[in-house]
Amino acid sequence: MERRILLVSSSRVWGSGYLEHAAEEIRATLGGARSLLFVPYALADWAAYTENVARHFPLREVRVAGIHEASDPAAAIREAESLFIGGGNTFRLLDKLYALGLLEPIRQRVAAGMPYLGSSAGSNVATISIKTTNDMPILEPPSFEALGLVKFNLNPHYLDPDPSSTHMGETREERIRQFHEENEPPVVGLREGAMLSIRGEEIWLRGTQGARLFRRGQEPLEVVSGTRLNELVGA
Amino acid sequence: MERRILLVSSSRVWGSGYLEHAAEEIRATLGGARSLLFVPYALADWAAYTENVARHFPLREVRVAGIHEASDPAAAIREAESLFIGGGNTFRLLDKLYALGLLEPIRQRVAAGMPYLGSSAGSNVATISIKTTNDMPILEPPSFEALGLVKFNLNPHYLDPDPSSTHMGETREERIRQFHEENEPPVVGLREGAMLSIRGEEIWLRGTQGARLFRRGQEPLEVVSGTRLNELVGA
Numbered sequence: 152m153e154r155r156i157l158l159v160s161s162s163r164v165w166g167s168g169y170l171e172h173a174a175e176e177i178r179a180t181l182g183g184a185r186s187l188l189f190v191p192y193a194l195a196d197w198a199a200y201t202e203n204v205a206r207h208f209p210l211r212e213v214r215v216a217g218i219h220e221a222s223d224p225a226a227a228i229r230e231a232e233s234l235f236i237g238g239g240n241t242f243r244l245l246d247k248l249y250a251l252g253l254l255e256p257i258r259q260r261v262a263a264g265m266p267y268l269g270s271s272a273g274s275n276v277a278t279i280s281i282k283t284t285n286d287m288p289i290l291e292p293p294s295f296e297a298l299g300l301v302k303f304n305l306n307p308h309y310l311d312p313d314p315s316s317t318h319m320g321e322t323r324e325e326r327i328r329q330f331h332e333e334n335e336p337p338v339v340g341l342r343e344g345a346m347l348s349i350r351g352e353e354i355w356l357r358g359t360q361g362a363r364l365f366r367r368g369q370e371p372l373e374v375v376s377g378t379r380l381n382e383l384v385g386a
Numbered sequence: 387m388e389r390r391i392l393l394v395s396s397s398r399v400w401g402s403g404y405l406e407h408a409a410e411e412i413r414a415t416l417g418g419a420r421s422l423l424f425v426p427y428a429l430a431d432w433a434a435y436t437e438n439v440a441r442h443f444p445l446r447e448v449r450v451a452g453i454h455e456a457s458d459p460a461a462a463i464r465e466a467e468s469l470f471i472g473g474g475n476t477f478r479l480l481d482k483l484y485a486l487g488l489l490e491p492i493r494q495r496v497a498a499g500m501p502y503l504g505s506s507a508g509s510n511v512a513t514i515s516i517k518t519t520n521d522m523p524i525l526e527p528p529s530f531e532a533l534g535l536v537k538f539n540l541n542p543h544y545l546d547p548d549p550s551s552t553h554m555g556e557t558r559e560e561r562i563r564q565f566h567e568e569n570e571p572p573v574v575g576l577r578e579g580a581m582l583s584i585r586g587e588e589i590w591l592r593g594t595q596g597a598r599l600f601r602r603g604q605e606p607l608e609v610v611s612g613t614r615l616n617e618l619v620g621a
Binding site: 161162163164165166195239240242243281282283284285286287288289290291294295307308310317318319320321326327329330332333334343 | 396397398399400401430474475477478516517518519520521522523524525526529530542543545552553554555556561562564565567568569578
């Protein structure tokens with residue numbers, strides 16, 4: 152079976168319910184799956200997080216179970232019909248995936264066609280590394296290397312520079328330029344409302360708001376929803 | 387000699403020149419030193435960064451030299467009259483300090499009274515860890531542990547939540563709350579314009595704009611310039 156991956160910038164967009172803006176893409180990605188294994192490790196309270204997602208997941212017919220309730224989380228991955236990794240702190244999330252030995256089981260199942268949904272931190276860990284997260288490094292994972300389901304980096308919640316700002320901290324664009332001073336991979340700056348839909352090796356930009364594509368040594372490029380990204384990210 | 391440390395939130399505040407807002411505190415911290423060893427490792431172009439600082443440093447009588455020009459950087463630290471670590475990317479900076487074995491020489495000289503100036507990333511690395519930086523993790527230092535000149539964490543460029551924002555990414559306060567889900571140390575959220583001045587073991591908040599103090603399990607506390615912080619941060 153071909154790969155089915157959906158990487159959402161943020162679970163909420165202003166004025167809309169939990170994942171409501173992504174409901175149709177989620178339905179298409181899940182392809183009829185009726186149960187979803189949820190990974191809540193990016194937040195501190197796994198039970199509350201899972202309960203919240205189960206209550207508000209936009210597809211009412213899908214049964215949501217938290218991976219933290221499984222006695223063997225790796226086995227839960229191997230048996231899951233579909234997987235959703237939620238947002239929160241990317242460092243905490245990746246650290247836990249390493250601690251429980253979940254990266255390789257996830258890679259194998261996704262390659263074999265298990266639907267993968269990621270939001271925010273859950274989208275970051277789907278890429279080659281977490282080096283373009285916005286989160287604070289509140290703990291140290293053994294490595295910044297992530298699942299590598301796609302061969303580029305993502306910046307979720309991408310924000311355009313605000314010309315009226317009086318704040319002197321780096322803009323998101325400046326931070327990504329610093330990333331490219333040290334690293335090669337393209338970075339897709341996914342604005343809230345935007346998402347990447349992957350079928351097999353095909354990568355498509357979906358949703359609203361579009362994306363900003365950053366490639367080393369090149370000017371940033373504006374990408375609109377509906378664009379096939381493969382050539383642009385060299386994949 | 388007692389310790390002389392100045393940790394500035396940002397080198398620039400809106401509408402003011404390079405470190406201009408901190409000039410009097412810098413003068414008091416340097417205490418007559420006529421030469422300054424500058425550490426440019428947080429940015430990619432060390433020569434351009436050093437030249438820029440040498441040209442715009444607010445104390446015209448102080449001679450600025452870049453540590454990257456020294457054949458033995460650790461020896462340059464041991465011989466420096468005063469030290470300034472500039473801002474940029476905190477991960478890149480700390481990685482280089484580890485690679486060159488500079489943390490211990492800096493700790494020893496600061497304990498012996500060598501004036502230390504830090505700005506933004508240079509303030510972050512002065513604390514116990516870089517776990518409350520705002521920067522992207524563009525490369526992996528061997529550890530997040532930093533110089534430990536003070537026994538708490540700093541968040542430079544601290545931004546108050548914007549009640550009118552439609553952005554769904556975490557506020558700075560939410561990110562610091564996540565830090566306290568995993569870590570114990572207090573976090574001083576230093577607004578742009580604010581700085582910490584340390585003499586011996588005395589820690590004072592100086593500058594403008596004040597700070598927001600975050601302690602695990604407690605409500606955030608507003609701190610005004612002129613406050614002695616020792617009791618508040620348990621130091």
